[in-house]
Each structure stands twice: as C-alpha cells, then as structure tokens.
Amino acid sequence: MSQPDRRQARQLADESLKRGDALGWFEELYAQADGDPTAIPWADLDVNPHLAEWLAREAPASHGRRALVVGCGLGDDAQELAARGFTVVAFDLSATAIDWCRRRFPDSSADFQVASVFELPPDWQTAFDLVVEIYTLQVLPPELRQKAAAAIADTVAPGGSLVVIARGREADEDPGSMPWPLLASELDLFTQTGLRLVRFENFFDNEEPPVRRFRALFVRDR
Numbered sequence: 001m002s003q004p005d006r007r008q009a010r011q012l013a014d015e016s017l018k019r020g021d022a023l024g025w026f027e028e029l030y031a032q033a034d035g036d037p038t039a040i041p042w043a044d045l046d047v048n049p050h051l052a053e054w055l056a057r058e059a060p061a062s063h064g065r066r067a068l069v070v071g072c073g074l075g076d077d078a079q080e081l082a083a084r085g086f087t088v089v090a091f092d093l094s095a096t097a098i099d100w101c102r103r104r105f106p107d108s109s110a111d112f113q114v115a116s117v118f119e120l121p122p123d124w125q126t127a128f129d130l131v132v133e134i135y136t137l138q139v140l141p142p143e144l145r146q147k148a149a150a151a152i153a154d155t156v157a158p159g160g161s162l163v164v165i166a167r168g169r170e171a172d173e174d175p176g177s178m179p180w181p182l183l184a185s186e187l188d189l190f191t192q193t194g195l196r197l198v199r200f201e202n203f204f205d206n207e208e209p210p211v212r213r214f215r216a217l218f219v220r221d222r
Contacts, residue, residue: 006041006179008029008032009040009178010177012028012029012032013025013178016028017141022140022141022144023093023116026093026094027093027094029094030094030096031094033096035100040073042135042179044076046076047076047077047079047080048076048134049205049206050134050205050213051077051080051132051134051165052080054163054165054215054217055080062081062084062085065129065130066086066087066127066129066130066157067081067086067088067128067132068088068089068090068091068124068127068128068130068131069081069088069089069110069132070091070117070131070133070134070152071091071093071117071133071134071135071136072090072097072101072112073101074100074101074104075090075104075105075108075110077090077134078110081110081130081132082108082109082110086130087109088109088110088111089110089111089128090110090111090112090113091112091113091115092114093115093117098114117148118151126154126156126157126220128156128157128160129157129159129160130162131155131160131161131162131163132162132163133162133163133164133165134165134166135165135166135167135179136148137149137164137166137182137189138166138167138179138182139178139179139180142180145186146192149189149190149192150189150192150193152190153190153192153193153194153218153220154193156195156218156220158220158222159219159220160220161198161218161219161220162190162220163215163217164214164215164216164217164218165213166213167179167181167212167213168184168202168213169181169183171183171185173212181212182214184200184202184214187200187216190218194220194221195220196219196220196221197216197217198217198218198219199216199217200214201213201215201216202214
C-alpha cells in the first residue's frame, strides 16, 4: 500500500496555523473535497487495519457496551464497531464529515455527531466502555495535545478501555510534518487522568515505504 498524498491537507493546516486557528482546516479539507474521498488522505473507505487487527485479536465484549470514536472522519471505524454490536457514538469537528458519514451509512445504528475534542458534552465523561482514538492527537500542534488527551481519557468509563493508534517515531528520528508522528512518551498524556497503560506495541506497517506505528491499550480501573 502506498502512502496517500497529504500536500493539500498540509497546506491547509499550515495556513490555518498561521491564522492562529489550529482546527479550522479540518472543515476546509472536507468541504473542498466536495464528496471525493481521495481528497481526504486518511479516508481509506474501510476500517483502519490496525484497529481491525486489534478487534480480531482481542474480540472485546460488545453487548450492552458503549463505544466512542474520536475524530471519526468518514465513519468506517464507527460502522465496524456498530456491526460488532457496540452502541456507538462517533464525532468529528467537521460538520461536512459528519454529514458525509450519515449519507454513507444511512441505516447505521451509530450516532454521528459534530463535536470538538476540546468541548465534549458533559454527559460523555466516564461514559464509554471502549474509546477509539486513531491519528487525531498527532494532527494537533504539540501545545494542544495534553488538553486533547485529557479530554479523550475522561470519556473512558470505570472498567473501560481506550485504544490509541498513531504514527510513531523514536526520539532520534525526524519529527517530520503533519501528521506529526508521536513519541512513545507522548502517550503518557493519557495516564494523567487516571488511566493505566496495559499494552504498548511499536511496529512497522505494510505501506511503501513502511511507517512506524504505535498501538496502545489503556484501561480505567474500577
């Protein structure tokens, strides 16, 4: 699998950051795509393979359990969890993305909502048995990651789990450009609101050239 073209997304992100708006470019990107998923570099129109692998391996219980998908994009991960029996809430900052999700999956049981990770509904706090965060934290500038990670961690219910999947890098590797790969130490941000790291995986994917990925599982003890 070749890596997607991220030039347009990076240009929009750079322009947005220069305006002092770290988040505005998400809606711009989806709106400019005008229904063309190839214009969204992270839209594979399929469940994320590293999430699919985790779900197949772990087979988490789903009956009567609530799941939250952070930054759901075009909705494939949310739809996968709904198909597995979870009661799913999936949110994205972009209203265009959420409308796209609803049109792609008109019969889905997933509840697609427009929301910002920095202004989540109060009733989402400690409300979800499984929270899935894929590639969201790393598209935020470093100064916003701690607040975002805390907000995400706060949605995990007692006894619940958080799965985080990200591009990763070692400390001596180039920080690169958006989506900025994370250091393993940055995942410690999720433990600062009471979560406990259970498993950390550092591996290379099947892209060409291969990309380092992190997959981490956190839990909130009862």
